[in-house]
Amino acid sequence: MSYAVKNLVQEGRELIAFRIGDQEFCVNIMSVREIRGWTPATPMPHAPAYMMGVINLRGAVLPIIDLSARLGMKEAEPTARHVIIVAQVKTKIVGLLVEAVSDILTITDDNIQPVPEVSSELEKQYARGILAIDKRMICMIDLDALFAEKESEAA
Amino acid sequence: MDMNEIKEIFFQECEEQLAELESGLLKLNDGDRDPETVNAVFRAVHSIKGGAGAFGLDDLVAFAHVFETTLDCVRSNKLEPNHDVLKVMLKSADVLADLVSASRDGGSVDESRTRGLVKELEALAKGELPAGGHEAPKAAPAAPAPKAEAPAPTDDSGFQPIPFTFEGFGDDEEPAIEGATYEITFKPRRELYAKGNEAALLLRDLSRLGEMSINCDMEALPALDKMDPEASYFAWKISLKTTKSEDDIRAVFEFAEWDCELEVKVAEENTSDEELPMTPVPFDLSILDDSAAPAEEEKAAAPAEDPAANAVAAAETATGVAKAVARAAERKEAAAPATPAAAAAAAPQTIRVDLDRVDRLINLVGELVINQAMLSQSVIENDNTGTSSINMGLEELQQLTREIQDSVMAIRAQPVKPVFQRMSRIVREVADMVGKQIRLVTEGENTEVDKTVIDKLAEPLTHMIRNAVDHGIESPEKREAAGKNPEGTIKLSAKHRSGRILIELQDDGAGINRERVRQKAIDNDLIAADANLSDDEIDNLIFMPGFSTADKISDISGRGVGMDVVKRSIQALGGRISISSRPGFGSTFTMSLPLTLAVLDGMVVTVAGQTLVVPLTAIVETLQPETSAIHSFGATQRLISIRNSFCPLVDVGRVLNYRATQANPVEGVALLVESEGGGQRALMVDAIQGQRQVVIKSLEANYTNVPGIAAATILGDGRVALILDVDAVVAASRGQSLKPEMSFAATG
Structure with a gap:
């Protein structure tokens, strides 16, 4: 596992940290296009529960994913204080609904700890490491892995 | 490069x-x-x-x-x-x-x-x-x-032209030829010099052909500080009296032909020195002397062999020019008829642009339009006086954005001419193959339509033309027996009508053999043997899937791909097709297509609190159902009676899973739609908001195909609205489930 972590995060990488419920997560800042406020989405028929709908991002149709529901936690009840992280996942652009963006972290490999052995398949699928910063625990998410399943579902 | x-x-x-x-x-x-x-x-x-x-x-x-x-x-x-x-x-x-x-x-x-x-x-x-x-x-x-x-001098390969010239006829031909005076206009472009050609040398070659006088037009010459040293600013107007032919003159310019504007014409007798509407300067012929160096920054001068003769010519030309200027002034108001060269020069100039760039521009303008609409809406919400200068500015902005949108759409618009021209070849080839004499007449070839529509038009049109040649027009013998011109005529025309393009394909053949079509439809189980159909309904049977009247399978048509394929590809373009036929006089196919695939005319409706757009082309009519017209059918199905026929009701909200139970039809509006299979369905929606043109946005770009949804669009309030895929919804109502694998009409 530590080998994988080393491959994924090179020295001095920047991460963007955000909050969902009482947990903190982070993603590579390179995949983040912009951060914007919540606007009501148009629901899509026959969509999974975490798919909140689509919004207009300067003329493009942007799907909004409730990251909380996607990670198997309770469904979000979006308010004006929620934010959307617009991120690039492979060739597509998606909006991730989170409660708040908390930090921008500059880390080195030494900060990353391997993910402990847990039974849940979902956590294993997306978690790529754990950071301990100021006594907080921040889980590092691999967006490509998280949405790989969704794509094969649709194909 | x-x-x-x-x-x-x-x-x-x-x-x-x-x-x-x-x-x-x-x-x-x-x-x-x-x-x-x-x-x-x-x-x-x-x-x-x-x-x-x-x-x-x-x-x-x-x-x-x-x-x-x-x-x-x-x-x-x-x-x-x-x-x-x-x-x-x-x-x-x-x-x-x-x-x-x-x-x-x-x-x-x-x-x-x-x-x-x-x-x-x-x-x-x-x-x-x-x-x-x-x-x-x-x-x-x-x-x-x-x-x-x-x-041409390069003609050294293959065939030699006939060894027959009029040279052998001796001198009695000469007088007629001697008088030939040519007006040559020669305007090199910068490429000419860039490729190492030299105008002076060309002019010298020309002077060898006969008696020549030259005028140099220096009008385009800018001031020294503005001069581009590599540009070409001069044009020459040459009057050449020669015994040689026009071809010989053109041969002089053979290698420079593409890099200059060249016009050679025979001077009319009394206008031999008529000038183009420019003010030429008599050329100082002394520099035509071989020894004279070309003027430095001009990069060009015209040497000639015989300064003495040219001096005379110069004098002549000078007077000629004076006369011409006077005459030009006289004619200014009479608008002297333009010479062919002038007419040709007035032909529209074009540039080649990468299609991607145009598409990008169109996307940006689409966003601009939406943005402008959103801005207007929020200004209206926040400003209730309605008289502020912001409002006036916004109105102007709205007008401008609309104009920009129209102009940008016009960039993609192309005349249908290339497609029509391709058809004439198909007519020739197929007519040859089946031994018929057919003439294709085209009309309205300059009618413009979006490039994507043109690209997708060629295939169905080819099919229909083949059909018309193979089945529509009779053999010459049959035509003569019927008292018609043995040469058949197929007319292909295009015109704009109410924001759509109308394409008509008309043949003067035998028309549809209704008895045979009917029999075929009965044989193929398409209609009941005792069905009572109007002539029009019989004619339109040919669009049914798996229908082909060809008795024998020929190379041209009747390969099992019938008019249903044509109809489907026209429908995929958001178009409609119909046929009318008169026995003995021929058939006419009429196609109506949208001018562009980037926008769509839609009906904006509300379903379970959501805003949806239904393509207008799919809707036959809208109606407000009455309780007495609704009939339950089995456990869940409901039918609506429309003019004594029963049509299944489809609740759009249920199909798209917006609500758990069927809505009460009486509280909503029914949209009668015609779907791919030909059957009619009544789609139930809650309310109609209005009709509008919407810009089609892809859902697949960032998401995936959604069953029942063709695409998305952005409304004036900035929110995304989904465009309903009518065919998929109708198919779902037939019991096929809306699965992601299911394909639905592409709107891209």
Whole structure:
């Protein structure tokens, strides 16, 4: 596992940290296009529960994913204080609904700890490491892995 | 720029030349005898030959050369372009097109066909006219003296033109020729100099042909500080008295032809020094002396052999110019008729632009329109006086954005001409194959429509044309027996009507054999044996899937791909097709298509609190159902009776899973739609908000296909609305589930 972590995060990488419920997560800042406020989405028929709908991002149709529901936690009840992280996942652009963006972290490999052995398949699928910063625990998410399943579902 | 890029440009130009060639030949076929048309045809073939030679495309060069030689006979009036001659030439144009595409994409051409045509062309050039031909007139009045023995100097391959010139006729021909004075306008472009050509040398060569006087037009010359040292600013107007032919004159410019504007015409007697509407400066002929150095920054001067003779000519020209200026002033208001060259120069200028760039622009403008609508809406919400300057500014902005949108859409709009021209070839080939005589008449070829529509139009149109030739028009014998012209006519026309393009395909054949169509439909289980159908309904049976009336499977049509495919591809474009037929007088297919695929006319509706857009093309009518019209059918189905027929009700909210239970139909509105399968369904929605044009946005770009949804759009309030896929919703109502694998009509 530590080998994988080393491959994924090179020295001095920047991460963007955000909050969902009482947990903190982070993603590579390179995949983040912009951060914007919540606007009501148009629901899509026959969509999974975490798919909140689509919004207009300067003329493009942007799907909004409730990251909380996607990670198997309770469904979000979006308010004006929620934010959307617009991120690039492979060739597509998606909006991730989170409660708040908390930090921008500059880390080195030494900060990353391997993910402990847990039974849940979902956590294993997306978690790529754990950071301990100021006594907080921040889980590092691999967006490509998280949405790989969704794509094969649709194909 | 590497070689491949240059080659690609050459092939693009070939396409244009081929189109020019074909339209010119068709004009000649219709009896046009304008020398300019012949010249245009000749030029097209000549340019292809020239370019092909540069890339070493030997097959293409060889064929183009033979073709050119024959065309030259037409140009010099040795060959009368009658129908038989033009038939060969049109076929040659087809082969030339094949050779071009074979050179571009690899591939091979029908060798024997090419060889056969080469023989026919050579025979024509030798004066062996095909049956029905007659001796060509020796000279048309306005044409240059028939002294043309003028294959271009590069003509060293293949066929040599007839060894027949008028030289042998001796001196009695001379007086007529001697008087020929040519007006030559020569305007080099910067490429001419860039390629190492020298205007002075060309002019000197020209002066060897006869007695010459030159005027240099220096009007374009800017002030010294603004001068581009590599640009070309001068034009020359030359009056040449010579015994040589126009071809000889053009031969002087052979290698510079593409890099200059050149016009050669025979001067009319009393206007031999009439000028173009510019103010020429008499050229100082003293510098024509060989020893005189060309003026430095001009990069050009015209030396001549005989300063003395030229001095005289200069004097003549000077007076001539003075006269001409005076005359030009007189005529200013009478708007002197433009010379052909001036007319040609006025032809619209074009540039080539990468399609991606245009698409990007269109996307940006689409966003601008949405943004402007959102801005207007929020201003209206926040400003209730309605008189502020912001409001006025917004109105202007709205007008401007609309104009920008229209202009940008117009960039993508193209005339349907190329597609129509392709059809004329198909008519020729198929008619030849089935032994019929058919003429294609096209109308409204300059009607413009979006490029994507044009690209997708060719296939269904080809199919319909083949059908019309194969089934529509009768054989010449049958036609004569029916008292018709043995030559059948197919008319293809295009016009704009209420924001759509209307394409009509009309043949004067036998019309639809309703008895046979009906029988076939009964045989194929498409209708009941005792069904009572109107003539119109019978005619439209041919659009049913799996319907083909061809008794025998031919090479041309009837391969099991019927009119249903045509109908489906037209519908995929958001269009409609219908047929009307009169027995004995022919059939007319009418297609109505949207002008663009980037926007769509839609009906904005509300379903379970959501806003949806239903494509207007799918909707037949809308109605407010009454309780008495709704009938339960089985456990869950409901039917609505419309004029004594029962039509299944489909609750859009249920199909899209917006609500758990069916809505009460009486509280909503029913949209009667016609779907791909032909059946009608009544789609239930809660309310209609209105009709509007929406910009189609792809859902697949960032998400995936959604069953029941064709695409998305953005409404004036900035929110995304989904565009309903009517066919998929109807299919779902037939019991097929809306699964993601299911395909639905592409709207992209």
